[in-house]
Amino acid sequence: MITRDPGAFLALARGCAPDFGPATARAAFLVTPEGFARAEESARDNRYMAAAECYRGDAALAEHRALQQALAADVPVFAFAGDPAAPDAVFPNNVFATARPDARAYPQALPRLVVGRMRHTVRQPEAARADIRGFFREVVGTTEVDLSQQPHPCELTGSLVVDRARGLGYCGLSERCDEAGARLMHEAFGLRATLLFDLAPGEYHANVVLAVLAGRALLASPAGFADPAVAHAIAALYAPHAVLLTPTQQAAFAGNAIALSPRRVWMSGAAAASLDPAQRQALAAAGFELGQVPLAAIEAGGGSLRCCVAEVF
Known part of the structure:
Protein backbone atom coordinates (compact mmCIF):
# COMPACT_ATOMS: atom_id res chain seq x y z
CA MET A 1 0.00 0.00 0.00
CA ILE A 2 1.09 3.55 -0.75
CA THR A 3 -1.42 6.18 0.27
CA ARG A 4 -2.10 9.72 1.47
CA ASP A 5 -4.90 8.48 3.74
CA PRO A 6 -3.66 8.21 7.36
CA GLY A 7 -6.70 6.17 8.38
CA ALA A 8 -6.20 3.56 5.69
CA PHE A 9 -2.47 3.44 6.39
CA LEU A 10 -2.93 2.99 10.14
CA ALA A 11 -5.57 0.28 9.67
CA LEU A 12 -2.98 -1.76 7.79
CA ALA A 13 0.02 -0.71 9.90
CA ARG A 14 -1.58 -1.80 13.17
CA GLY A 15 -1.67 -5.33 11.79
CA CYS A 16 1.99 -5.38 10.72
CA ALA A 17 4.10 -7.45 13.07
CA PRO A 18 7.72 -6.38 13.72
CA ASP A 19 8.98 -9.26 11.58
CA PHE A 20 9.94 -7.43 8.39
CA GLY A 21 13.62 -7.35 9.34
CA PRO A 22 16.06 -6.07 11.95
CA ALA A 23 14.89 -2.88 13.62
CA THR A 24 18.38 -1.37 13.60
CA ALA A 25 21.36 -1.44 11.25
CA ARG A 26 24.29 -3.85 11.44
CA ALA A 27 26.77 -1.11 10.47
CA ALA A 28 26.84 2.49 9.25
CA PHE A 29 28.97 4.68 7.04
CA LEU A 30 29.79 8.37 6.83
CA VAL A 31 31.38 10.68 4.25
CA THR A 32 33.94 13.10 5.66
CA PRO A 33 33.34 16.85 5.23
CA GLU A 34 36.32 17.68 3.02
CA GLY A 35 36.07 21.19 1.61
CA PHE A 36 32.93 21.74 3.70
CA ALA A 37 31.26 24.95 2.52
CA ARG A 38 27.90 26.46 1.69
CA ALA A 39 26.46 25.30 -1.64
CA GLU A 40 24.21 28.10 -2.82
CA GLU A 41 22.10 25.79 -4.96
CA SER A 42 21.29 23.55 -2.00
CA ALA A 43 20.46 26.60 0.09
CA ARG A 44 17.55 27.49 -2.21
CA ASP A 45 15.25 25.08 -0.37
CA ASN A 46 17.09 24.42 2.90
CA ARG A 47 16.35 27.18 5.39
CA TYR A 48 18.55 25.50 8.02
CA MET A 49 21.79 26.30 6.17
CA ALA A 50 23.95 29.00 7.72
CA ALA A 51 25.52 31.94 5.92
CA ALA A 52 28.77 31.18 4.11
CA GLU A 53 30.92 32.97 6.68
CA CYS A 54 29.61 30.66 9.43
CA TYR A 55 31.19 27.53 7.95
CA ARG A 56 34.25 26.22 9.82
CA GLY A 57 35.84 23.38 7.86
CA ASP A 58 38.42 22.27 10.43
CA ALA A 59 35.81 22.25 13.18
CA ALA A 60 33.47 20.17 11.01
CA LEU A 61 36.21 17.60 10.37
CA ALA A 62 36.95 17.34 14.10
CA GLU A 63 33.25 16.91 14.93
CA HIS A 64 32.92 14.28 12.24
CA ARG A 65 35.80 12.22 13.66
CA ALA A 66 34.22 12.42 17.10
CA LEU A 67 30.87 11.37 15.62
CA GLN A 68 32.37 8.27 14.04
CA GLN A 69 34.10 7.32 17.26
CA ALA A 70 30.92 7.81 19.31
CA LEU A 71 28.62 5.84 17.01
CA ALA A 72 31.12 2.97 16.92
CA ALA A 73 30.05 2.17 20.47
CA ASP A 74 26.89 0.68 18.95
CA VAL A 75 27.81 -0.66 15.48
CA PRO A 76 30.85 -0.78 13.19
CA VAL A 77 31.15 2.63 11.52
CA PHE A 78 33.38 3.35 8.52
CA ALA A 79 33.93 6.51 6.52
CA PHE A 80 34.56 7.31 2.87
CA ALA A 81 36.70 10.32 2.06
CA GLY A 82 34.82 13.44 1.04
CA ASP A 83 35.42 15.34 -2.17
CA PRO A 84 36.42 19.02 -1.92
CA ALA A 85 34.57 19.58 -5.20
CA ALA A 86 31.35 18.53 -3.44
CA PRO A 87 31.11 21.13 -0.65
CA ASP A 88 28.00 19.80 1.11
CA ALA A 89 28.39 16.07 0.45
CA VAL A 90 28.53 15.19 4.14
CA PHE A 91 24.99 13.76 4.21
CA PRO A 92 25.21 10.38 2.40
CA ASN A 93 21.88 9.08 3.70
CA ASN A 94 20.20 11.22 1.02
CA VAL A 95 22.11 9.41 -1.73
CA PHE A 96 22.74 5.83 -0.55
CA ALA A 97 20.62 3.44 1.47
CA THR A 98 20.52 -0.30 1.98
CA ALA A 99 17.49 -2.51 2.26
CA ARG A 100 16.46 -6.13 2.48
CA PRO A 101 13.17 -7.49 1.18
CA ASP A 102 10.66 -8.85 3.68
CA ALA A 103 12.77 -11.26 5.76
CA ARG A 104 9.88 -13.66 6.27
CA ALA A 105 8.81 -13.77 2.63
CA TYR A 106 12.33 -13.71 1.10
CA PRO A 107 14.75 -15.14 3.68
CA GLN A 108 17.53 -15.79 1.14
CA ALA A 109 17.30 -12.50 -0.75
CA LEU A 110 20.44 -10.41 -1.17
CA PRO A 111 20.60 -6.98 0.41
CA ARG A 112 20.12 -4.02 -1.89
CA LEU A 113 22.02 -0.80 -2.34
CA VAL A 114 19.53 1.90 -3.30
CA VAL A 115 20.97 4.97 -5.02
CA GLY A 116 18.76 8.05 -4.92
CA ARG A 117 18.29 11.01 -7.22
CA MET A 118 19.24 14.33 -5.69
CA ARG A 119 17.24 17.38 -6.68
CA HIS A 120 20.17 19.78 -7.00
CA THR A 121 22.88 19.34 -9.62
CA VAL A 122 25.58 20.24 -7.08
CA ARG A 123 24.83 17.00 -5.23
CA GLN A 124 24.01 14.69 -8.13
CA PRO A 125 27.66 13.62 -8.71
CA GLU A 126 27.64 11.93 -5.29
CA ALA A 127 25.47 9.16 -6.72
CA ALA A 128 28.15 8.29 -9.29
CA ARG A 129 30.86 7.51 -6.73
CA ALA A 130 32.50 4.31 -7.95
CA ASP A 131 34.19 3.64 -4.60
CA ILE A 132 30.94 3.51 -2.64
CA ARG A 133 29.07 1.56 -5.30
CA GLY A 134 32.00 -0.82 -5.74
CA PHE A 135 32.35 -1.44 -2.01
CA PHE A 136 28.75 -2.53 -1.70
CA ARG A 137 28.77 -4.55 -4.91
CA GLU A 138 32.12 -6.31 -4.48
CA VAL A 139 32.60 -6.45 -0.71
CA VAL A 140 29.12 -6.47 0.81
CA GLY A 141 27.57 -8.35 -2.08
CA THR A 142 24.50 -6.18 -2.67
CA THR A 143 22.33 -5.93 -5.71
CA GLU A 144 21.84 -2.35 -6.90
CA VAL A 145 18.68 -0.34 -7.47
CA ASP A 146 19.77 2.84 -9.24
CA LEU A 147 17.21 5.64 -9.14
CA SER A 148 19.73 8.38 -9.84
CA GLN A 149 19.13 8.63 -13.60
CA GLN A 150 15.33 8.90 -13.62
CA PRO A 151 13.72 12.35 -13.49
CA HIS A 152 11.91 12.28 -10.14
CA PRO A 153 13.70 13.55 -7.01
CA CYS A 154 13.84 10.93 -4.26
CA GLU A 155 16.35 11.75 -1.58
CA LEU A 156 16.10 8.39 0.21
CA THR A 157 16.17 8.41 4.00
CA GLY A 158 16.13 12.18 4.07
CA SER A 159 12.65 12.16 2.51
CA LEU A 160 11.59 8.67 3.63
CA VAL A 161 11.60 7.71 7.31
CA VAL A 162 11.46 3.91 7.58
CA ASP A 163 10.25 1.64 10.34
CA ARG A 164 12.53 -1.24 9.46
CA ALA A 165 10.94 -3.67 11.92
CA ARG A 166 7.48 -3.42 10.38
CA GLY A 167 8.37 -2.46 6.81
CA LEU A 168 6.55 0.89 7.00
CA GLY A 169 7.54 4.16 5.35
CA TYR A 170 6.67 7.78 6.09
CA CYS A 171 7.46 9.96 3.10
CA GLY A 172 7.45 13.75 3.33
CA LEU A 173 6.79 15.38 -0.04
CA SER A 174 8.62 18.56 -0.96
CA GLU A 175 10.84 19.81 -3.76
CA ARG A 176 13.28 17.06 -2.70
CA CYS A 177 10.79 14.21 -3.28
CA ASP A 178 7.64 14.07 -5.43
CA GLU A 179 4.93 11.40 -5.47
CA ALA A 180 6.53 9.45 -8.31
CA GLY A 181 9.86 9.47 -6.47
CA ALA A 182 8.12 8.27 -3.33
CA ARG A 183 6.61 5.35 -5.20
CA LEU A 184 10.01 4.40 -6.62
CA MET A 185 11.49 4.38 -3.11
CA HIS A 186 8.55 2.37 -1.75
CA GLU A 187 9.27 -0.29 -4.37
CA ALA A 188 13.05 -0.15 -3.98
CA PHE A 189 12.82 -0.70 -0.21
CA GLY A 190 10.13 -3.34 -0.70
CA LEU A 191 7.95 -1.79 1.99
CA ARG A 192 4.61 -3.13 3.13
CA ALA A 193 3.00 0.31 3.34
CA THR A 194 4.06 3.93 2.87
CA LEU A 195 2.19 7.01 4.05
CA LEU A 196 2.65 10.12 1.89
CA PHE A 197 2.22 13.55 3.41
CA ASP A 198 3.13 17.12 2.52
CA LEU A 199 5.77 18.82 4.60
CA ALA A 200 5.05 22.29 5.94
CA PRO A 201 6.17 25.17 3.70
CA GLY A 202 9.89 25.71 4.13
CA GLU A 203 10.66 22.12 5.20
CA TYR A 204 12.80 20.02 2.90
CA HIS A 205 13.17 16.55 4.46
CA ALA A 206 10.96 14.31 6.60
CA ASN A 207 13.90 13.23 8.74
CA ALA A 235 2.27 9.19 16.91
CA ALA A 236 -0.80 7.14 17.85
CA LEU A 237 0.79 4.07 16.26
CA TYR A 238 3.80 4.33 18.60
CA ALA A 239 1.98 5.38 21.76
CA PRO A 240 2.88 5.47 24.59
CA HIS A 241 6.43 5.93 23.25
CA ALA A 242 5.78 8.93 21.01
CA VAL A 243 7.52 12.20 21.86
CA LEU A 244 6.10 15.35 20.27
CA LEU A 245 8.56 18.16 19.66
CA THR A 246 8.05 21.90 19.68
CA PRO A 247 9.07 24.11 16.75
CA THR A 248 12.06 25.31 18.80
CA GLN A 249 13.19 21.73 19.38
CA GLN A 250 12.71 20.95 15.70
CA ALA A 251 14.92 23.93 14.81
CA ALA A 252 17.57 22.46 17.14
CA PHE A 253 17.40 19.21 15.09
CA ALA A 254 15.84 17.12 17.88
CA GLY A 255 13.87 15.26 15.22
CA ASN A 256 17.04 14.41 13.29
CA ALA A 257 17.90 11.46 15.49
CA ILE A 258 18.70 7.78 14.98
CA ALA A 259 18.84 4.55 16.94
CA LEU A 260 21.69 2.35 15.74
CA SER A 261 21.06 -0.18 18.48
CA PRO A 262 17.93 -1.12 20.42
CA ARG A 263 19.22 0.59 23.55
CA ARG A 264 20.38 4.06 22.49
CA VAL A 265 19.17 7.05 20.47
CA TRP A 266 21.73 9.47 19.07
CA MET A 267 21.27 13.18 18.38
CA SER A 268 23.42 16.29 18.32
CA GLY A 269 24.42 18.10 21.48
CA ALA A 270 22.15 21.05 20.66
CA ALA A 271 19.23 18.70 19.98
CA ALA A 272 19.72 16.85 23.26
CA ALA A 273 19.98 20.12 25.20
CA SER A 274 16.61 21.21 23.80
CA LEU A 275 14.71 18.25 25.31
CA ASP A 276 12.80 18.80 28.51
CA PRO A 277 12.90 16.35 31.47
CA ALA A 278 9.58 14.74 30.56
CA GLN A 279 10.77 14.02 27.02
CA ARG A 280 14.01 12.53 28.31
CA GLN A 281 12.01 10.35 30.67
CA ALA A 282 9.75 9.25 27.81
CA LEU A 283 12.79 8.04 25.86
CA ALA A 284 14.09 6.25 28.95
CA ALA A 285 10.69 4.60 29.42
CA ALA A 286 10.98 3.31 25.84
CA GLY A 287 14.30 1.72 26.76
CA PHE A 288 16.70 4.26 25.29
CA GLU A 289 19.79 5.89 26.64
CA LEU A 290 20.46 9.28 25.10
CA GLY A 291 23.72 9.64 23.20
CA GLN A 292 24.85 13.04 21.99
CA VAL A 293 27.69 14.51 19.95
CA PRO A 294 28.46 18.23 19.52
CA LEU A 295 27.84 19.07 15.85
CA ALA A 296 27.50 22.87 15.70
CA ALA A 297 29.91 23.20 12.77
CA ILE A 298 28.29 20.43 10.73
CA GLU A 299 24.79 21.76 11.46
CA ALA A 300 25.75 24.93 9.59
CA GLY A 301 25.27 22.74 6.50
CA GLY A 302 21.55 22.42 7.14
CA GLY A 303 21.49 18.90 8.54
CA SER A 304 22.47 17.12 11.72
CA LEU A 305 23.44 13.75 13.11
CA ARG A 306 20.93 11.51 11.39
CA CYS A 307 21.66 13.16 8.02
CA CYS A 308 25.32 12.17 8.35
CA VAL A 309 24.58 8.46 8.85
CA ALA A 310 23.93 5.96 6.05
CA GLU A 311 22.76 2.66 7.51
CA VAL A 312 23.89 -0.79 6.40
CA PHE A 313 21.24 -3.48 6.89
Missing part, protein backbone atom coordinates in the same frame (compact mmCIF):
# COMPACT_ATOMS: atom_id res chain seq x y z
CA VAL A 208 14.18 16.73 10.20
CA VAL A 209 10.64 16.49 11.61
CA LEU A 210 10.23 12.74 12.22
CA ALA A 211 12.27 9.81 13.51
CA VAL A 212 11.29 6.19 14.15
CA LEU A 213 13.56 4.73 16.82
CA ALA A 214 14.25 0.98 16.57
CA GLY A 215 10.65 0.40 15.51
CA ARG A 216 9.24 1.10 18.96
CA ALA A 217 9.38 4.85 19.62
CA LEU A 218 8.85 8.07 17.72
CA LEU A 219 10.01 11.66 17.67
CA ALA A 220 7.73 14.00 15.70
CA SER A 221 7.30 17.73 15.26
CA PRO A 222 3.70 18.45 14.17
CA ALA A 223 4.70 21.94 13.02
CA GLY A 224 6.86 20.35 10.31
CA PHE A 225 3.81 18.77 8.64
CA ALA A 226 1.50 20.69 6.32
CA ASP A 227 -1.31 19.01 8.27
CA PRO A 228 -0.24 18.54 11.91
CA ALA A 229 -3.01 15.96 12.33
CA VAL A 230 -0.91 13.56 10.25
CA ALA A 231 1.90 13.75 12.81
CA HIS A 232 -0.55 13.01 15.62
CA ALA A 233 -1.95 10.05 13.67
CA ILE A 234 1.53 8.58 13.24
